[in-house]
Structures are given as structure tokens and as C-alpha cells.
Amino acid sequence: MKETTVREALREALREEMKRDKTVFLLGEDIGRYWGGAFGVTKGLAEEFGDERVRDTPISESAIIGVSVGAAITGMRPVAEIMFGDLSALAMDQICNQAAKIRYMFGGQVTAPLVIRTPFGAGVNIASHHSQSLEAWFMHTPGLYVAVPSTPYDAKGLLKTAVRGANPVFFVEHKLLYPVKGMIPEEDYTVPFGVADVKREGADVTVFAALYMVHKALAAAEKLSKEGISAEVVDPRTLSPLDKSAIVKSVKKTGRMVIVTEDCKTGGVSAEIAAIIAEEALDYLDAPVKRVAEPDTPIPFSPPLEQFVIPDEKSIIKAVRETVH
């Protein structure tokens, strides 16, 4: 094992997959020699693999994804980077109408093995067009897989699974996670899709969290343990496919559930998780399900405003206390 950051883990996954498979190539805005991606994930890869396989593109999100679709259905494995997740809105037709439906619409004749990497999340004061968490849009799109890693281990293993797989994957990277450190194996490994990971075991309450919220949930759980509350933190790792049974199993054990997500509350990921619990584990609940989520606003700029709308340790602790007592 070795210690690394999420950024380095992602880069290692890309490098190793490009070495392993010549059909893997990268494209996106400023991912090449000069920048290596706005967040530095692809730094050094253009030097190593050349400009043909690490391809700077015009500012054309729709065509970045469209070109990826065309390449994917003709034998390549493109990994596209959308510089900020919010900008995926510019490519929605290509993501949701083309990439996601192309296999189904054509009766299973073709696979579209493309990966769309993009950072979501608030916390760095870059306001409404660079900070949202839009996982629910893509979780709501049949034909797409949605990966939401929270650690270097999961980031590398899930990205490898995404690149090797046959389905289009929307791969979410939270921008605050890039420098976060963790241990990963020296050797090749993958993390399967649709298998949640219990990031902390507990007996009194299940806390569902993904991406950066996992770390806030873990910090909250640590504090809660000092007041005698044992919280179990369940990280889905992929929202599609979703490991429903792991979530349900945990709730059946603890009898209580707090769902923490950075996306908007209404129609969001938390709504889907709560609905699953209502359908499959209602009789096991000792208290109503609680949701800690963004309060249905765009992400504001000014630090106190932004901090106010993003779930934090305090709001998680408060929700857990209310659920337990």
C-alpha cells in the first residue's frame, strides 16, 4: 500500500489504462501539455502519451461528448473531461439523448464505452456556474452509470472499472476531494460498480453520504461517538447502479436513517434514497428519515452564503441527534 491523493489516484488510473489499452484516449478543454486539466488530473499524460491521445479540444462541450460517442461506437474508449460539472448542461443532449440511449434505441446492436469525468461540488467560492452538484440529473437517466468516489482508493478503482466497462459512465469528481489523501495498493485493482462501502460501522443510525459528504459524515460520526451515538456511514460509491441492498441492510440494523447529500433536496439523490427506504424498510424504522441537503438554491458566491447552503458537520450532527433522541 502507498499513500496518495484523489488527484494522483485518478491520474494513475488513466495512465495505467492508457498503457494497457491503446484504444483508450483522453479529450477535453486544456487537458494537454499546458494545463494538464483545470484541476491537474491529466498533468504529464500528454508528454507521456502524445497529443493525439491526450487531446485538447475547442470550448465545445456538446461536441466533446458527441465526438466521444462517435468514437466509442466505432471501437475506441474515450475518456472525456468536462472542466466543471455545471457545464455538462451544455452537452445534455449528447449525454442523455445520445450516449445513454444509443444502445437501447438500436436494439442492443452497439456499446458506447465512454467515460465522462467532471468535477461537481461547492466550497471554493466560485459561485453558481462552477459549484453545483447535479448527480440526480444523471442518476435519472437510464443507460448511464454514475460513479461518485470519495477516497483515492475508490477513485482509482472505480475509474478503472469505468474505462474497462461497456457502458457510458458519468464519473463525478468532487473538487474538494482532489488533494484528499488515502492508501491505495501498489498493484492493479478495480472497484466494482453497484457495491456500496460501509466507511464506518455503527449501531444506532445509518448515515448515507457520497463524495465529499462522506468525509463530513465521518467527522460528524467521530464527534457523535463521544456522546455515545454510534453512526454507520454508508458510501454508495456508484449511484447507478445503486447498491440498494447495502443501504436497506444497514437501516434494518440501525433502525434510523440520515441522508446527507450536497445536491438540492427537492427531486434530489436524497429523495430517491428516502423513497427506497419507505418502500423496502419502513417497518424497521424507529424514527422518521431525515435529509440533510442543499436547500433548493443555486450556489451563492460570498463565503458566508455558500457555507450556509452546503451541509456541514454541524447540520449532520444536529440531524442525527434529532433522529436518535
Place this chain on the structure above:
Amino acid sequence: MVEKTKLVEMYQRMLQIRYFEEKVFELYGQNLVPGTIHLYAGEEAVAVGVCANLRRDDYITSTHRGHGHCIAKGADLGKTMAEILGKKTGYCKGKGGSMHIADFSLGMLGATAVVGAGIPIAAGAGLSIKLRGTDHVVACFFGEGASNQGTFHEGVNMAAIWRLPVVFVCENNLYAMGTRQSTVMTIENIADRAVAYGIPGVTVDGNDVLAVYEAASEAVNRARRGGGPTLIECKTYRQKGHSRFDPAAYRPKGEVEEWLKKDPVSRFKTKLIEMGVLAEKEDEKLRRDAVAAVEEAVKFAMESPFPEPEEALEDVYVEEESASEK
């Protein structure tokens, strides 16, 4: 000079498309076609003139008005008709219908019904060819309406900067649904837009199959040699309305009649007779053969079963074994 057998083959394809579309029109009149249809009748010279330059393993992308592209690329008439009727034996097992036909074994990367969406996808197939180092080409069909989409700008530009082997074929049939070109563009020729991307752009008579063939031949050769994309604008006309429910009242009086005089199938026939390539008797036989092929396709489609309802749940994802965690 195009060889005689090739000319006859092109004429046969045009006849097949024409009779196929007439049959589809007739079948929907009998309420046998679910949903809507967009007929290619009147535009046959474009698909045939372009596809006659392509190899079996070259690629095309198509549109909601795509039956003609499929047939020109060599699609099976029975599977095409079965798909239009929503049958299990159709190209897409009934999941796509008239607007979404694909045959990946023929390089037909599918018809997208989102106007302009196929343009970057075609560029992507071109990039794939370039990265894999083969000498294939992509022909990308779209209408003049699609050239107002952002995807046109983004996709053509990307193909241009990377010199991708793509031939962009704009079927300018004057109307985007009911909207006349002059109300949504100040230019008359879509090919003028090529200048903005630094690629060749040509306008041809899209109802003259030999003119389309010549222009496409040059563009396909350029693409195959690594010379990058071309924009070909084919001026043509759809003889029917936009779709099933469109009486096309927005067309000025006499316009349809004028264009019917320029019918691409009749013109090619006259030309072939002039060239001494075709005689009336042969023409009659070719027409009988085309009608028979279409009838056979209809029989196959009509006798085919509908899919089982539960098949709606299949093909959303490729079923994969989860990679095991080490």
C-alpha cells in the same frame, strides 16, 4: 466516367427508395405504421449519389428522415420495414422505429432524431478512424435546418481542426419542418458556411444523382487521403410534407409542381436512356424488381411478430460481470 453497371445499380437503389417510401406512405394510410414517418421521396439522389462512393465498411450517420440513407447504404429492406412497423424482427427489435434505424454491420451508425446531433457523432467516428489508422470515411447526412444548431458549428469545426475523414452532406430541402430557409438564414447557400471552418464547401443540384456523385467522389477521396472534411450542400426537395400529419400548406402554389418536374428518379432515367445505358424495357424490369423487393419486405414485416412487452426492459445496459475487488 462512371461504369455502366454502377449507374444501373445507382438507379436501382433510387427506385428501391422511391417504391419503399410510397409503400410506407400507403401503409400508414392504412394505420399500420405506429407513430409518425418522415419520407425521403424526392431526395433519393442525395443518399444514393453519396453512398455510391462508399465502401461497405465506411460509416454514415443519418437523421429522422433516414429510410433513404439506410437503403442507399445497403440496408435490408425487410428489417427496415419491420422496424418501421415496430416488429421484433426489425433492425432495432422495435425499440427505434422509423426515426432510429441502424445497421452497425454496414457502418450505419444510426439515425438520430435530434436535429444536428449526428454531426459531432460523425466527427467522433472520423476521429476514431484517424486514431486507429485506417482509411475509412464517414458520410454525415443532415438537413439545412440542422446547420443552425450549435452541434453543426462545434462538430464541423472539430472535424476541420483535426482534419478528420468526414464528408458533411447537407440535404437542403428548403424547409425545416414548415420554416422556410429564408426566414432563418440570410445566406442562400449552406456551403458558404464552410469558409468559416477553412474547409471546402460546394453546392450541387441535389436532384441530379451524377452531380452529387461527382462532388461526393472528390470529397470522399480527399477524406480518404487524409485531406480532411468537406461540406457538400445538395439542393433538393421533399415531395411529401414534413411528417405524417403535415399537408404542407406553407408551400407556395406551384412550388411542388416545379420540383416534381425536377424529380431525381425521372431525371436519372432520362439521362441513362440518353447515355444509352438504359432502355425502356430494362427500366420496366428494374421497376418490377424494385416493387417486388419492397413487397417482399412488406410481407416479411407484416408476418413478423411484435416484441413481447417485457422486452422493453432489455438493452438498457450491457450486462457485465462486476470486476472483482482485490
